[in-house]
Amino acid sequence: xxxxxxxxxxxxxxxxxxxxxxxxxxxxxxxxxxxxxxxxxxxxxxxxxxxxxxxxxxxxxxxxxxxxxxxxxxxxxxxxxxxxxxxxxxxxxxxxxxxxxxxxxxxxxxxxxxxxxxxxxxxxxxxxxxxxxxxxx
Numbered sequence: 296x297x298x299x300x301x302x303x304x305x306x307x308x309x310x311x312x313x314x315x316x317x318x319x320x321x322x323x324x325x326x327x328x329x330x331x332x333x334x335x336x337x338x339x340x341x342x343x344x345x346x347x348x349x350x351x352x353x354x355x356x357x358x359x360x361x362x363x364x365x366x367x368x369x370x371x372x373x374x375x376x377x378x379x380x381x382x383x384x385x386x387x388x389x390x391x392x393x394x395x396x397x398x399x400x401x402x403x404x405x406x407x408x409x410x411x412x413x414x415x416x417x418x419x420x421x422x423x424x425x426x427x428x429x430x431x432x
Contacts, residue, residue, distance in 0.1 A: 316386040324378040391430045
């Protein structure tokens with residue numbers, strides 16, 4: 296099931312980029328990010344209530360709160376930078392660079408989460424990096 300959701304995530308991420316590039320024309324990138332964020336927040340809370348997950352709020356421990364807040368701050372910074380780049384650059388070049396987050400995530404997961412870094416991971420990272428360079432240059 297995770298594979299289906301991962302594929303859907305990629306499809307929606309692609310739509311996000313195209314729709315944002317069209318919608319951001321003539322709009323301040325920070326304002327556009329704020330509008331997008333309000334929509335995402337609303338949608339997330341609708342899903343929380345539809346799935347009756349709100350009862351889990353009281354069970355979240357301090358460590359989880361801290362890291363979820365830090366993750367939210369990183370997401371906000373990412374979106375602000377992404378929208379600014381998208382506003383001034385070509386989507387076909389901005390998006391591949393943004394997706395270099397895959398390589399960075401693999402490296403950070405190895406360093407901080409002690410996840411396995413295999414030869415296959417290394418080859419994948421090299422190919423993603425090379426592919427990004429080919430698309431951007």
